[in-house]
Amino acid sequence: MKPSVLRQGSRSRILAAVILGIAAIFVIRLFYLQIIQHGYYVDLASAEQMTRERIPAKRGEIYAMSGDSPVKMVLNETVYTVFVDPSVITEPKKVIDVMKQVAGGNVRDDFEDSVNAKELRYRVIANKVTRLQADKIKDAGLKGIGFQAVSQRVYPEESLASQVLGFVDTEGEGKYGLEGFENDALKGIDGRLETVTDVSDIPLTIGDRNVREAAQDGKNIVMSLDRNVQSHTEQALADGLKRTGATAGSVLVMNPNNGQVLAMANLPTYNPGKYFEVQDAAAFNNGTISAPYEPGSDVKTFTMATGIDKNVVRPSDTYYNTDSIKIDDRTIGNATKGHTGNITFQTALTFSLNTGFVTVAQRLGDGQNITKGARDIMYEYFHDRFRLGQLTGVELSNEAKGILISPDEEDGNAVRYSNMSFGQGLDATMIQVGGGFSAMINGGNYYKPTILAGEMIDGAFKKNADVQPVQSGVVTASTSSQMRDMMQTARAVSFGRTDKKGYNIGGKTGTSQVIKNGQYSDTETIGTYLGYGGAETPEYVIMVSVSGDNKQLQGARDALPIFTDISNWMLDYLKIQPKG
Amino acid sequence: MSNQSTSYYVNRRQQNWSRNQNTTRYVSAIKLGPVAHTVLVALMIIVLGLIYVTQATRTTGYDYEMQKIDSQIADYDQQKSELEIENTRLTALETVKNSSVAKEMTASADTQYVQQ
Numbered sequence: 001m002k003p004s005v006l007r008q009g010s011r012s013r014i015l016a017a018v019i020l021g022i023a024a025i026f027v028i029r030l031f032y033l034q035i036i037q038h039g040y041y042v043d044l045a046s047a048e049q050m051t052r053e054r055i056p057a058k059r060g061e062i063y064a065m066s067g068d069s070p071v072k073m074v075l076n077e078t079v080y081t082v083f084v085d086p087s088v089i090t091e092p093k094k095v096i097d098v099m100k101q102v103a104g105g106n107v108r109d110d111f112e113d114s115v116n117a118k119e120l121r122y123r124v125i126a127n128k129v130t131r132l133q134a135d136k137i138k139d140a141g142l143k144g145i146g147f148q149a150v151s152q153r154v155y156p157e158e159s160l161a162s163q164v165l166g167f168v169d170t171e172g173e174g175k176y177g178l179e180g181f182e183n184d185a186l187k188g189i190d191g192r193l194e195t196v197t198d199v200s201d202i203p204l205t206i207g208d209r210n211v212r213e214a215a216q217d218g219k220n221i222v223m224s225l226d227r228n229v230q231s232h233t234e235q236a237l238a239d240g241l242k243r244t245g246a247t248a249g250s251v252l253v254m255n256p257n258n259g260q261v262l263a264m265a266n267l268p269t270y271n272p273g274k275y276f277e278v279q280d281a282a283a284f285n286n287g288t289i290s291a292p293y294e295p296g297s298d299v300k301t302f303t304m305a306t307g308i309d310k311n312v313v314r315p316s317d318t319y320y321n322t323d324s325i326k327i328d329d330r331t332i333g334n335a336t337k338g339h340t341g342n343i344t345f346q347t348a349l350t351f352s353l354n355t356g357f358v359t360v361a362q363r364l365g366d367g368q369n370i371t372k373g374a375r376d377i378m379y380e381y382f383h384d385r386f387r388l389g390q391l392t393g394v395e396l397s398n399e400a401k402g403i404l405i406s407p408d409e410e411d412g413n414a415v416r417y418s419n420m421s422f423g424q425g426l427d428a429t430m431i432q433v434g435g436g437f438s439a440m441i442n443g444g445n446y447y448k449p450t451i452l453a454g455e456m457i458d459g460a461f462k463k464n465a466d467v468q469p470v471q472s473g474v475v476t477a478s479t480s481s482q483m484r485d486m487m488q489t490a491r492a493v494s495f496g497r498t499d500k501k502g503y504n505i506g507g508k509t510g511t512s513q514v515i516k517n518g519q520y521s522d523t524e525t526i527g528t529y530l531g532y533g534g535a536e537t538p539e540y541v542i543m544v545s546v547s548g549d550n551k552q553l554q555g556a557r558d559a560l561p562i563f564t565d566i567s568n569w570m571l572d573y574l575k576i577q578p579k580g
Numbered sequence: 581m582s583n584q585s586t587s588y589y590v591n592r593r594q595q596n597w598s599r600n601q602n603t604t605r606y607v608s609a610i611k612l613g614p615v616a617h618t619v620l621v622a623l624m625i626i627v628l629g630l631i632y633v634t635q636a637t638r639t640t641g642y643d644y645e646m647q648k649i650d651s652q653i654a655d656y657d658q659q660k661s662e663l664e665i666e667n668t669r670l671t672a673l674e675t676v677k678n679s680s681v682a683k684e685m686t687a688s689a690d691t692q693y694v695q696q
Contacts, residue, residue, distance in 0.1 A: 076661070078658055154665050203643065204640055205639055500690070572691045575691070
């Protein structure tokens with residue numbers, strides 16, 4: 001017999017049934033919440049407890065060489081943006097006084113209004129406040145004031161090599177120069193932190209869902225550019241512009257034996273740390289790589305090397321100079337007149353006579369005309385060997401390609417190639433000309449121009465492996481030697497007295513007409529000088545270019561003295577001993 | 581065919597039991613009922629739980645310690661970075677050129693080389 005409490009219809013039984021029913025509701029509800037809605041509530045809890053943060057990667061630093069040691073050119077600095085919540089500020093006058101006293105140079109013009117604007121919640125009142133300043137402000141114990149850490153680039157050398165370095169914009173992206181070209185490598189990869197935190201946002205190790213991926217800091221790049229060479233080059237260029245009245249100029253200094261750039265100077269210039277103050281964006285451009293121009297008479301060395309290498313001329317060979325030469329319906333004249341009659345090609349180079357190099361172009365053909373065969377040879381040497389009109393691949397932003405018309409194109413006719421033989425009718429950058437010229441004088445090895453020397457790893461300098469020539473046999477060793485002699489003679493005849501004794505210094509002047517509105521201007525020219533220096537072997541190549549609106553600048557008068565200044569200094573700096 | 585002697589392992593307890601046939605086992609007079617068992621199990625669970633909570637709290641304590649040390653490292657890193665920047669600024673060519681020491685220097689003469 002059942003106990004009386006469980007008898008059917010008893011109150012206890014009803015109560016038990018009710019309790020059971022309620023328990024069943026609880027179980028069903030809990031099943032719904034814990035099983036069916038599990039994911040939803042886990043997400044809600046995660047959102048409440050978990051903190052997700054980006055671990056910012058440190059942007060790589062940039063070094064330049066100083067002799068054999070790398071020195072820092074670009075670093076990172078943490079500064080603070082100071083903001084206020086005016087509705088929380090209890091002592092506005094004290095906030096204003098402290099800010100003026102501690103960070104007077106960093107506050108915004110309207111910061112007092114911001115502090116007193118009670119209806120606002122967030123106002124920035126000062127930028128780029130240092131840690132020491134921030135600590136002093138914190139020590140004042142002010143309410144309603146906060147700090148946000150911001151990383152910024154520091155350029156301690158200010159405007160030195162600014163166009164080579166480039167800058168980093170407010171979004172943290174590198175622009176121009178090395179900062180732009182190597183932006184991805186310099187930026188690194190941000191890390192990630194997902195963790196349970198307490199009420200003070202302190203990460204806790206409880207739970208098994210914490211994620212910590214360390215940031216991969218950016219690469220610390222060492223440039224081949226030498227800080228001392230760069231500084232002297234910029235000074236020599238500035239002095240040269242002052243002397244000549246030119247308003248713009250560029251100088252490229254490179255090692256012809258490995259393609260490494262030692263200096264790239266450009267004026268006007270700017271301070272990358274204050275790039276936002278620049279009025280004319282042209283100042284950001286690196287003229288040695290971004291501004292193709294007609295190289296003018298510097299190219300005569302390329303034409304002569306082509307002729308010698310193809311065994312159609314020798315420096316001592318002669319031609320009959322009448323100071324003009326006719327190609328199709330065009331007559332080409334010499335800028336320097338009077339050296340008429342039977343003269344050598346050495347004389348033609350020394351006095352930069354256009355007729356001599358048009359004659360070389362003719363001799364590459366049938367001797368009378370610049371035939372298709374002659375043009376093909378010139379194109380092969382200029383474009384495929386000396387690599388004019390091709391990107392060099394130097395590791396800097398905004399490199400321009402230039403233009404070299406192929407003989408297969410309609411415009412690649414005899415008139416164009418006669419002009420090209422003395423440097424007109426083609427566009428090339430200084431880095432292209434410098435790279436090709438290096439191959440011409442170093443025995444015939446073309447090295448890719450480079451600005452990189454290696455990287456810093458854990459504070460130690462790791463040099464790049466020794467570079468190999470991209471192309472050997474650009475010209476024969478004999479051609480290279482004859483070209484060095486020709487340029488040395490050309491320089492010695494007119495300008496050698498300014499050089500240090502006991503060294504081989506050679507070069508070629510260039511004066512290029514500027515094309516304005518599709519026509520050569522009679523009132524504006526660019527003066528250039530392209531040369532090399534060393535003792536037994538060439539140790540450096542220097543190319544100088546000076547220009548100015550409506551200024552007639554000449555290679556010999558305006559660019560050459562800048563070359564001489566840098567060249568004589570380089571001999572001492574590189575500790576090159578004189579011959580014999 | 582060679583003869584091999586086989587040795588058998590006899591454990592010591594077994595030997596003892598064999599030697600001391602009169603040994604008696606002690607049986608406690610205290611009997612635990614089901615309720616006492618349940619209470620004991622519950623107590624054990626509580627003790628183990630407390631041990632777990634203590635350990636978990638200890639790791640959290642380490643988190644605060646770690647956070648403090650991380651913060652100190654970050655501060656020192658920043659100070660080091662600031663000193664490096666200051667050092668680089670002070671040794672920048674422009675700073676050196678404009679220094680009072682540099683201004684009092686005489687221009688260097690041309691390098692002369694001695695022939696051997």
